Amino acid sequence: MPALIEISDPVDPRIDMYREIRERDLVGRKGLFVAEGKVVVEKLTDSAHHHPLSLLIASKRVEALQPIIARLASDVPVYVAAQPVIDAIAGFSMHRGILAIGRRTTVMAADDLLAACEDRAMVLVLSGIANHDNLGGIFRNAAAFGADAVLLDGDCCDPLYRKAIRVSVGATLLVPFARIVRQENMIDLLERHAFSPVALSPTGADLLSDWRPGPRTAVLLGAEGPGLSAKIIGRTRSVRIAMSGGFDSLNVATTSGIVLHHIASVPPK
Amino acid sequence: MPALIEISDPVDPRIDMYREIRERDLVGRKGLFVAEGKVVVEKLTDSAHHHPLSLLIASKRVEALQPIIARLASDVPVYVAAQPVIDAIAGFSMHRGILAIGRRTTVMAADDLLAACEDRAMVLVLSGIANHDNLGGIFRNAAAFGADAVLLDGDCCDPLYRKAIRVSVGATLLVPFARIVRQENMIDLLERHAFSPVALSPTGADLLSDWRPGPRTAVLLGAEGPGLSAKIIGRTRSVRIAMSGGFDSLNVATTSGIVLHHIASVPPK
Numbered sequence: 001m002p003a004l005i006e007i008s009d010p011v012d013p014r015i016d017m018y019r020e021i022r023e024r025d026l027v028g029r030k031g032l033f034v035a036e037g038k039v040v041v042e043k044l045t046d047s048a049h050h051h052p053l054s055l056l057i058a059s060k061r062v063e064a065l066q067p068i069i070a071r072l073a074s075d076v077p078v079y080v081a082a083q084p085v086i087d088a089i090a091g092f093s094m095h096r097g098i099l100a101i102g103r104r105t106t107v108m109a110a111d112d113l114l115a116a117c118e119d120r121a122m123v124l125v126l127s128g129i130a131n132h133d134n135l136g137g138i139f140r141n142a143a144a145f146g147a148d149a150v151l152l153d154g155d156c157c158d159p160l161y162r163k164a165i166r167v168s169v170g171a172t173l174l175v176p177f178a179r180i181v182r183q184e185n186m187i188d189l190l191e192r193h194a195f196s197p198v199a200l201s202p203t204g205a206d207l208l209s210d211w212r213p214g215p216r217t218a219v220l221l222g223a224e225g226p227g228l229s230a231k232i233i234g235r236t237r238s239v240r241i242a243m244s245g246g247f248d249s250l251n252v253a254t255t256s257g258i259v260l261h262h263i264a265s266v267p268p269k
Numbered sequence: 270m271p272a273l274i275e276i277s278d279p280v281d282p283r284i285d286m287y288r289e290i291r292e293r294d295l296v297g298r299k300g301l302f303v304a305e306g307k308v309v310v311e312k313l314t315d316s317a318h319h320h321p322l323s324l325l326i327a328s329k330r331v332e333a334l335q336p337i338i339a340r341l342a343s344d345v346p347v348y349v350a351a352q353p354v355i356d357a358i359a360g361f362s363m364h365r366g367i368l369a370i371g372r373r374t375t376v377m378a379a380d381d382l383l384a385a386c387e388d389r390a391m392v393l394v395l396s397g398i399a400n401h402d403n404l405g406g407i408f409r410n411a412a413a414f415g416a417d418a419v420l421l422d423g424d425c426c427d428p429l430y431r432k433a434i435r436v437s438v439g440a441t442l443l444v445p446f447a448r449i450v451r452q453e454n455m456i457d458l459l460e461r462h463a464f465s466p467v468a469l470s471p472t473g474a475d476l477l478s479d480w481r482p483g484p485r486t487a488v489l490l491g492a493e494g495p496g497l498s499a500k501i502i503g504r505t506r507s508v509r510i511a512m513s514g515g516f517d518s519l520n521v522a523t524t525s526g527i528v529l530h531h532i533a534s535v536p537p538k
Contacts, residue, residue, distance in 0.1 A: 133402075137520060169518050209534035232426030242533055244415030249438050251406060254526035257519065261527045263477035264511055 004062065015079055017101050017222045020091040021162065031104035033160040035173070043170030045071050046262035049106040050173050052076055053171035058097035059220070059243050063218045065098055074090050085152040090180025104160060110178040113149050114193035120215050121148045122263060123195065125186060127232065128223040129252065130156040135159060137253025138221070143171035150177040151218075153186065160245040187235045197236040199228050200255055201235065204240030204246055209233045213263050221259075224252050272329065276350040279357035284348055286370050287325050289360040290431060300373035301481040302429040306365040307334065311345070312439030314340050318375040319442050321345055327352045327366035334367055348509040354514050360538050371442070373429060375490040383462035389484050390417045391532060392464065394455060396501065397492040403430060405436025406522025407490070412440035414529035417508065419446040420487075422455065456504045459487045468497050469524055471517055473509030480508045481530050490528075493521050 007015055035044045044052050045068060047234070056076045057065055062080055067076055086094050105260050108116070117123065124147050129135050135157055140157035142150055150159070158164065180186055190197050196220040197210065222228035222237060241250060241258060250258075276284055290303050301322070306312045313321050314337060323346045326334055333351055338347055355363050366489075377385070386392065393416050398404045404426055411419055419428070428441035429435065449455055459466050464487040467480065489505060491497035510519060510527060 139521065140518065140520060141523060143516040144512045144519050171516065174516065207534075209530075241530060243413045247412040247440065247443065248525065249409065250413050251409060251522070253520070254406065254410060254523050257523035258526050258530045261478075261510060261530075265476075 001070050002072050002076050002078045004069075004078050007056075007079045007085060010085050013082075014077070015056060015089055017054070018099055021099070022090070022092050029106070031127050031160075032164065033104070034162045035100040035102050035165055035170070036094070036162065037166065038068070038098055039195075040170040040173070041100045041176060042068055042167070043100050043173045044100055044102050046126050047173045050102045050104050050175060053101045053103050054079065054085065056081065056089070057100045058086050058094070061097040068098075068165050071117070096208045103182055105149070106176070108176065108178050110151050110180050110184070110207060111192070113151070113176055113178040114195065116218065117193070118149050121150060121195075122213065122217045122219070122257065123147060123149045125153075125180075125190070125197070125218050125220045126156050127149045127153045127220065128226060129221070130161040130223065132157055132158050132161055134224075134251070136164040136172065136251045137251075138256045139168040139171040139175055140176045141166070141253065141257040141260050143168070144257075145264050147175060147260065150175055151180055152177060152184075153180050154182045188231060199221055199236040199238040200259060201227055201233055201238045202240055204238035206237070206239050208239045208241050208259060208262055211237070211262075212266055217263065218228070218265075219256070219259050221252055221256055224249075233269050270339050271341050271345050271347050273338075273347050273349045276325075276348045276354060276358075283346070284325060284350075284358055286323075287358050290368070291359070291361050294460065300376070300429075301436065302371050302373070303393075303431045304369040304434055304439070305363070305367070306435065307337070307367055309434055309439040309442070310367055310369045312336055312442045313369055313371045316442045318445060319371045319373050320359065322370045322372050323348065323360070325350065325355065325368045327355050327363070330366040337367075343514065355524050366429075371429075374395075375445070377445065377447050379420050379449050379453070379458060380461070380530055382420070382445055382447040383458070383464065386417050386462070391482065391486045391488070392416060392418045392420060392524065393422045393448075394422075394459070394466070394487050394489045395425050396422045396455070396489065397495060398490070399424060399426050401426055401430055401432040401490065402436050403493075403520070403522045405433040405441065406520075407525045407538070408437040408440040410522065410526040410529050411444045412437070412511055414533050416444060419444055420449055421446060422449050423451045426523050429510055455489075455501060468502050468505040468507045469528060470496055470502055470507045471509055471511070473507035475506070475508050476509050477508045477528060477531055480506070480531075481535055486532065488525070488528050488532075490521055490525055493518075
């Protein structure tokens with residue numbers, strides 16, 4: 001278990017990575033990211049794909065957070081500061097009282113991630129999801145319904161951005177994900193690994209409720225508004241969610257939840 | 270069609286109600302609220318339960334918004350201002366370029382709203398949903414799947430708060446809603462109108478996918494975390510959504526989408 005390191009000066013260089021975290025994004029800097037809040041930091045300490053570099057905890061919360069601290073390797077520094085010092089470091093009122101810097105340790109290519117899936121598997125493939133709330137919401141559903149992986153095209157935002165991690169309740173630290181490189185055709189990639197793609201679209205040919213997943217299924221989701229490109233939809237089975245007339249508008253994270261619940265509830269083909 | 274009224278001075282008293290809208294909430298002030306963005310203002314002009322008191326539009330958007338303006342009664346003032354003047358009035362960058370002040374015209378008691386439902390009907394009953402994103406998301410799903418009404422207990426936030434309207438994509442202006450008064454027992458109220466209550470709970474007795482709705486169904490949803498009170502669950506059928514082990518955490522708006530899709534997809538009892 002690591003020793004606790006008292007921080008009393010907000011400009012102490014040891015906690016530089018925690019400074020003004022609202023204003024910037026550590027991602028891209030050597031695969032580093034910020035995790036905030038008890039539940040999310042717990043997920044970080046449990047994760048097979050990431051590990052904590054350090055923690056910053058409000059003094060008054062040290063006792064309550066002892067189980068998390070006890071789980072850490074002894075070389076992970078745990079900085080402890082009074083609440084006003086933490087607020088001054090972070091640049092806003094960090095009422096959650098616990099932050100961690102994490103590092104991504106497993107980076108897999110999309111091909112390798114799909115190849116590593118079981119014979120029965122289900123992955124999500126996201127195109128142009130540039131909103132952190134939606135991306136976080138989709139990962140949360142992916143974890144809740146046991147998706148095996150999430151693939152992201154080049155127009156999706158980063159699952160390790162602070163807000164995406166928070167909204168996902170830490171799911172972006174648990175569900176394996178990979179980027180699809182820009183030169184790669186998404187459908188070719190999926191077919192190479194025997195994943196049957198199904199595209200969600202308001203103009204989908206079949207009703208979601210009539211569709212049954214195959215042994216290896218890839219669920220394709222595009223951004224609200226533009227949706228998936230006609231080129232992608234033209235090469236896949238497409239399904240729609242039956243909606244009431246006059247207001248056919250669903251949030252993409254909600255859509256992912258509906259599809260994942262359907263897959264979890266119906267017998268496979 | 271109303272005439273356009275040019276506003277060049279951000280402190281012009283005629284547009285007082287649009288001032289600093291981010292910082293305050295008009296709701297409670299005679300049932301007034303702020304609608305923002307083209308889609309939401311369209312819903313306001315279509316709504317049977319609310320009507321627009323005035324609009325404020327960026328000069329550069331007047332032409333594109335002509336169809337909305339043309340639909341208005343001639344006594345609804347349409348204020349037009351240059352973008353910098355609008356930004357100064359609203360107190361932030363109003364890139365959507367269209368705002369409206371609306372007034373709620375139909376306020377029904379929960380009893381009357383339930384009594385007015387058809388013999389086959391489905392309503393949502395919300396307990397302690399205090400987050401505007403979640404409340405807006407639930408209303409969006411209620412509209413998408415044709416719920417007949419939404420009932421809210423005293424611990425829910427206001428569906429006519431600006432952010433709730435925006436997140437709902439205007440659905441809070443379309444789906445009829447009513448407050449349950451604090452003295453009223455929610456279950457007694459529903460039973461009085463022959464609505465069968467079903468409570469969503471992670472510890473629900475049955476799987477959602479095995480449950481079939483009756484002719485008049487009321488879906489009960491509580492806040493993430495606390496959930497519904499044991500007192501409520503004890504008096505209702507309770508169902509759970511099957512989830513993957515280790516991460517049994519769903520957002521309440523996503524939950525509402527999953528339940529509503531299930532109801533829309535299965536044959537009723």
